[in-house]
Structures are given as structure tokens and as C-alpha cells.
Amino acid sequence: xxxxxxxxxxxxxxxxxxxxxxxAVENTKRHPLYKKVIRHVKNFKAHDEKNECHxxxxxxxxxxxxxxxxxxxxxxxxxxxxxxxxxxxTEISEREIEVEQSDSDS
Numbered sequence: 001x002x003x004x005x006x007x008x009x010x011x012x013x014x015x016x017x018x019x020x021x022x023x024a025v026e027n028t029k030r031h032p033l034y035k036k037v038i039r040h041v042k043n044f045k046a047h048d049e050k051n052e053c054h055x056x057x058x059x060x061x062x063x064x065x066x067x068x069x070x071x072x073x074x075x076x077x078x079x080x081x082x083x084x085x086x087x088x089x090t091e092i093s094e095r096e097i098e099v100e101q102s103d104s105d106s
Contacts, residue, residue: 005062005064008023008060008061009025009058009059009061009079010024010025010026010059011023011024011056011082012024012054012057013043015048015051015053015054020046021045021048021059022044022046023044023046023059023061023073024041024042025041025042025043025044026039026040027040044061044073045068045073046059046073046075047064047071047073047075048075053078054081055082056082057079057081057082058080058082059076059078060076060079061074061076062074
């Protein structure tokens with residue numbers, strides 16, 4: 001790795017685009033006067049060549065040349081896989097609907 005490139009660690013918040021993921025990088029800083037911890041979140045679009053990243057993953061991104069209008073980062077490694085699973089809608093059969101209706105009538 002080139003030491004001059006910036007490296008950030010963040011959480012994948014969107015993976016809906018092809019070969020692109022949105023990473024939320026969170027920085028905390030203490031207010032100089034009030035001493036309260038302030039959270040600052042910034043979103044980066046990063047290139048994911050193999051579409052391996054999914055929502056909830058913790059990844060390391062590295063700065064690179066401009067790849068598109070908004071993409072200036074590339075995913076260098078996936079540190080930890082997220083806990084989110086892809087949820088698909090289930091089909092409800094007519095029989096289950098009839099059973100629920102008969103239970104409510106009783």
C-alpha cells in the first residue's frame with residue numbers, strides 16, 4: 001500500500017448500486033468550550049469491484065483517483081461482515097388467510 005493515500009474505516013450503509021457502496025465514516029470530537037462529545041458522520045462512495053460488501057459490513061477504504069463524479073475511494077478490505085440478512089417478502093397462501101379469518105370470527 002502507498003503510505004500517501006488516506007485510509008478510513010466505516011460502515012456500509014447502502015449497497016444498492018452496481019460496484020459501488022456508500023460508507024458512513026464517524027468521527028468524534030470534543031467541543032472546545034462545552035466539552036461535549038460531538039459525533040460527525042460523513043458518507044463516502046467507494047468502488048467495490050466484486051460486489052462483496054453488504055449493508056452492515058465494517059470496511060476499510062483507501063483514497064484513489066477519481067473513478068466517477070462522486071467516487072474517489074476504493075474498498076481495500078472487509079474487516080467484519082454485518083449482521084443484516086437480505087429480507088425477501090414471503091408469499092401468504094390463501095389457506096393461511098382463511099385460517100386467520102376463522103380464528104378472528106371465533
